[in-house]
Amino acid sequence: MNRRTRRTLATTAVVALLPALAACTGEDTPGEAQSSPTTSASESGTPELSGTVTLVTHDSFALSEGLLESFESETGLTVEQAAAGDAGTLVNQLVLTADSPLGDVVYGVDNTFASRAVEAGVFEPYTPDELDPSVTDLVDPALEGLTPIDKGDVCLNVDTTWFEDEGVEPPSTLEDLTDPAYEDLTVVTNPATSSPGFAFLLATVDAFGEDGWEQYWADLSDNGLKVTDGWSDAYYVDFSGAGEGGERPIVLSYATSPAFTVTEDGSETTTAALLDTCFRQVEYAGVLAGTDNPDGARALVDFLSSAEVQADVPPNMYMYPADDSVELPAEWEQFAPLAEDPFDVAPAEIDAHRDEWIEQWTATVIG
Incomplete structure (x- = not known):
């Protein structure tokens, strides 16, 4: 097991x-x-x-x-x-x-x-x-x-085996996920019910600013984004790299997750964290x-x-x-490093805008 x-x-x-x-x-x-x-x-x-x-x-x-x-x-x-x-x-x-x-x-x-x-x-x-x-x-x-x-760092993870088998270059940045090459491939969690989901929302707020994060999510949604309520469903049900029959090779998880998909001989891992997408x-x-x-x-x-x-x-x-x-x-050390420069939003900003940001996200992504 x-x-x-x-x-x-x-x-x-x-x-x-x-x-x-x-x-x-x-x-x-x-x-x-x-x-x-x-x-x-x-x-x-x-x-x-x-x-x-x-x-x-x-x-x-x-x-x-x-x-x-x-x-x-x-x-x-x-x-x-x-x-x-x-x-x-x-x-x-x-x-x-x-x-x-x-x-x-x-x-x-x-x-x-x-x-x-x-x-x-x-x-x-x-x-x-x-x-x-x-x-x-x-x-x-x-x-x-x-x-x-x-x-830990909340980051997007990719199923490297899936991308190798399909002959597709995996994404590396937040912007990459809106590329049509990755349509219907990503699953994340709802920021209203999931702390990783909210952490990822905060990462996009920091990355794209007040004037750009909503448009980013609209583009991501238009590219076939799937949203689940919790991390377990996203990772174990929808993610293809979990070995449970999922069909999406890009999932919101943690920088440490690839340490748990190491091959039996310990030489490599079958997943990777995108360290340029992380929130601490x-x-x-x-x-x-x-x-x-x-x-x-x-x-x-x-x-x-x-x-x-x-x-x-x-x-x-x-x-x-x-x-x-x-x-x-x-x-x-080899398979689960923390991000060198994770995205960050000050606690006071989170406090002041949490409900507003979640409402805006819900209107944009869920409708």
């Missing part, structure tokens, strides 16, 4: 418990830390952990088998998981249920959507002690309560305001930022660990 298949199975195993969780969690208002009936202070002043901690994630969360179980064994906590959909859907759910949180901890809120959740009072202020300096460099003061867990993404974890188990929630955030979990991020979640001191898989 290859890594991409194993990751899909791990994702499928995370059961979406959102309605039940919304009904079961407390009614505390965000920002009001409550005393937990499941924790008590030991003689040393360190909380004794017990009870259940619910970890709410996006659908692509996955850790190696036994890692969460080890955390449970060491702490006495029980971790339940709930998947809320893609990261955009996750943030929407968090905002809508801010007065009755879906769980205790969230993982998967990223820098394209995070400010919306922060403004809605979704998170309790908390940052783990002794983070590596490379992690603290990623901490955004405007995103109080969020700890960086991983980072950071994903965070945070304690949800109103948690019923604040000490357990903080312990889980500490665990997610630990070196053990950081080292487990690349082979399971396609992302670079936030901690640069963590050793990367050997093949990443």
Whole structure:
């Protein structure tokens, strides 16, 4: 079983418990830390952990088998998981249920959507002690309560085998995708529901400016663009390079994705990331305001930022660990480099124009 298949199975195993969780969690208002009936202070002043901690994630969360179980064994906590959909859907759910949180901890809120959740009072202020300096460099003061867990570049990927077989030169830039030579070949995700989709929209805003990005998307749409709600469908259902029967050889994914399509002998990969199309993404974890188990929630955030979990991020979640001191898989240097000059939009600009840009994109592409 290859890594991409194993990751899909791990994702499928995370059961979406959102309605039940919304009904079961407390009614505390965000920002009001409550005393937990499941924790008590030991003689040393360190909380004794017990009870259940619910970890709410996006659908692509996955850790190696036994890692969460080890955390449970060491702490006495029980971790339940709930998947809320893609990261955009996750943030929407968090905002809508801010007065009755879906769980205790969230993982998967990223820098394209995070400010919306922060403004809605979704998170309790908390940052783990002794983070590596490379992690603290990623901490955004405007995103109080969020700890960086991983980072990566959202980029277009191509199925190099498909292009070789068809005798077609693959694209390399954003502008290339509007060429009739690539008609009906591209699939991306919806920026209203997908954080990679929104990251890619931001890349085009930076690339073409306020006066040009809408026309770019109109041209892309006219060239047979397909849009899906989430990354998993785009990559595993529509992308020909995933080995699942897809028919489109250009997909919105990550710069790290080619490290997961390496041939058995390790000599080459069958896909490639277009590094001139990338937007840098950071994903965070945070304690949800109103948690019923604040000490357990903080312990889980500490665990997610630990070196053990950081080292487990690349082979399971396609992302670079936030901690640069963590050793990367050997093949990443060759097959999964980060972009040297990714596109970027300032958080304040994202905050000010997110809804406007998504509405404009929807009108242009979906109609």
